[in-house]
Amino acid sequence: MxxxxxxxxxxxxxxxxxxxxxxxxxxxxxxxxxxxxxxxxxxxxxxxxxxxxxxxxxxxxxxxxxxxxxxxxxxxxxxxxxRDTEEEVFGNLRVTTTIGFGSIWLAPRLRKLYANYPDLSIDLMLEERVLDLPMREADIAIRMKEPSQADLVRKRLMDIRMQLFASPAYIEANGMPRRMKDMTQHRLICQAQGATQVSAGAMLVRELMTYAVERTLTVNNYFGVLQSVVSDLGIGVLPDYLQQDFPQLVRVLPEVESNEVPVFLAFPEELRGSRRVQAFRDFVVEEVVAYRRARQIAAQ
CATH class of the missing domain: 1.10.10.10 (Winged helix-like DNA-binding domain superfamily/Winged helix DNA-binding domain)
Incomplete structure (x- = not known):
């Protein structure tokens, strides 16, 4: 042919x-x-x-x-x-992750990666659909669960939990809930239960809804939830990793949180020797270490 x-x-x-x-x-x-x-x-x-x-x-x-x-x-x-050489990192790298993690945590940190590798181009694909790495829909992925394919190199980066947050202005105007049942007096901002999201987050929302919360705002990704919370619209279910970059937000009901959600970085075995993939992986790992260190200092 x-x-x-x-x-x-x-x-x-x-x-x-x-x-x-x-x-x-x-x-x-x-x-x-x-x-x-x-x-x-x-x-x-x-x-x-x-x-x-x-x-x-x-x-x-x-x-x-x-x-x-x-x-x-x-x-x-x-x-x-x-195209990958032993000395240089350049060319296009297709990275996929969720809208929330990509827009809230990853994208603001890419400046450091570009500072080290100015000739590297990132195609950042933010969507909840899991792209097929072996079929090369993307080169590297950061996922909120362990990948199931056997022919992937994977690394567990960190664990996150879904928690409740509000803006200071919202709390000042509406008061701070002290118990779960107090949520009936507030607007809950979250992803719709049928939307693609981490299962731990969906379980937390279901638990909150058992208290007959009537006022809600649902958004189909966590970045939208964050923007709604920052705009003083209510109390949002959000990942804990945003606290470092949004310290002005107020933690609501500190005893309420989801189960742990593992965050994995993965890429096809055939790209193990890629300098671009190695550079991105090392960058993310360094940022995760810095993130963990900052959280430990804040907790002291």
Missing amino acids: DWDKLRIFHAVADAGSLTHAGDVLHLSQSAVSRQIRALEESLETTLFHRHARGLILTEQGELLFDATQAMSKRLDAASARI
Whole structure:
């Protein structure tokens, strides 16, 4: 099978358009069209349904696209390993983590990483969906649970707990709850129970709701919960790691907290020798050590 034709097919399938694929490949639309027709003839099948809004893969096209997508990710991995040198850290590194951890804890600390490695580019993908590292949807991940895949290098970074926080202005205006049942007099800000979140956080919310809390504000990520709390809207269920960067927030009901949530860093075994991955891993570990040290000092 002609590799060049497969490359062109993959670009067309990804773009859904001959014109857009041609722009990416720097080929004319007619040249792209000829290559697709030639590939279809060699396979004796139709790969695309053509209509006014663009191209849609046929069943046979879907099968071929799955194969070319896997090939593309493997080639990207090989290219990344080839580009990594023993002395330099440069190029693009795709990092995925949750919206809350990425926006509240990780992103504000990246300045230090860039100071050490100015030629490194980070593609920070914040979403609750767990991306597939072996399939190269990302190079490295920070997850709120231990990864299940066997072919990943993993390191437990720290443990966090979900706790209750409010702004000083909110407490001054509404009073400080002393017992769990006092939460009925306050607005609870949290993620919706059906939203993707750490199970320990969902369990804490369910426990709070047993006290018939009627006023709530639900947000689909912890960064949104934090912004609502900072804006004096109520008492929020938030991860304890924010205390270091938001010392103005008031801990509410200090005896109330979730079970521990483990935080793991993971990356594919095939990237173990990557200088970019090593640099990012070392940076995160150093920041976690500094975070732990600061918490210990604050607790004294």
